[in-house]
Amino acid sequence: MTLRPPSSPSPVLPALSLTFNAFVWGVSWWPFRQFQAQGLHPLWTTALIYTLAVLLIAAAQPRALIHMLRTPVLWVLVLASGSTNAAFNWGVAIGDVxxxxxxxxxxxxxxLLLARVLLRERLDAAAGLRMVLALSGAAVVLWPQQGGLPLPRNLAEVLGVVGGFCFAVNNVMLRREAHQPAAARGLAMFLGGAVVAGTLAALLTTAGAVAPPALPTPAWGLAAVAFSLCFIASNLALQYGASRLPANVTAVVMLSELLFASVSTFALGAGEFSARLLAGGALIVSAVVLAARRPGKPAH
Structure with missing residues (x-):
């Protein structure tokens, strides 16, 4: 009888965890629009649900709060994550998802660009190809039918670009600060959503550009708590899955967010599909897949 080496943990559950995270983000535009219909701007909704999440996490992990407050570099993560969430949530609530x-x-x-500047990573030919694919895809998506430069045409598209840039900063900072406790990093990301979105909402409300938040009914208050718990669960799922799968596999699985967003948008009539959009999307997705094909270690 031959002895078999112990089997490695199954990747199914980590992959399902990442898919759940992608699902939450892919369909999150719909709850944000429902809250907006009740008089709560997406920025106020973001501030509300992330404040609830911070309170819950801080109560469960008080040491994480102490560590975060004593670690100034984590406040860069607070700003990056907060800007990501504020821009993305606002953009999908008001524009073509x-x-x-x-x-x-x-x-x-x-x-790629931030890793070159902050992490001193070299750019090779493969990196150049990914940059060309991503820029070409953006140009196809943004190229106006009436001619002109392929630039964002409205606030929602600007927010999509800004959110992606801030998310890149967020990811680079997570890699650079991988030695920090996971709970402290997670708390910093949720605190960012509360602080950045809340500050923007307050400033825009003071300027008259955003309506003051309406007092939620008990039913909508419970909905906000449930929404917050969904984001906490999705964050835990992301940390569980990303820590057990190679980074390249994680990146590919996370692309399912595009599928969930597209299917939910089509089903609920919140966006328009065209050959140009599909072509541009294919180029952008190709850039992501090529980036994901690089050898990767499990994330920490």
Missing amino acids: VRVVLLFYLMPLWA
Whole structure:
């Protein structure tokens, strides 16, 4: 009888965890629009649900809060994550969901440039190809039918691009600060959503550009708590899955967010599909897949 080496842990559960995270983000545009219909701007909704998440996490992990407050570099993560969430949530709530999500996924382009500046990583021919694919995809998506430069045409598209850039900063900082406790990093990311979105909402409300938040009914208050718990669960699922799968596999699985966003948008009539959008999306996705094909270690 031959002895077999112990089997490695099954990748199914980590992959399902990442898929759940992608599902939450892919369909999150719909709850944000429902809250907006009740008089709560997406920025106020973001601030509310992330404040609830911070309170829950801080109560469960008080040491994480102490560590975060004593570690100034984590406040860069607070700003990066907060800007990502504020821009993405606002963009998908007011614009064409698929276009916003596609522009958000220009993140590999920004990640290449930021990794060169912050992590001193070298750019090779493969990196150049990914940059060309991502930029070409963005140009196809943004090229106006009436001619002109392929630039964002409205606030939602600007927010998609800005959100993707901030997400790249967020990811680079997570890699640079991988030695920090996971709970402290997670708390910093949720605190960012509360602080950045809340500050923007307050400033825009003071300027008269955003309506003051309406007092939620008990039913909508419970919905906000449930929404917050969904984001906490998705964050835990992301950390569980990403820590057990190679980074390249994680990146490919996370692309399912595009599928969930596209299907939900099509089903609920919140966006328009065209050959140009599909072609541009294919180029952007190709850039992400090529980036994911690099050998990767499990994330920490």
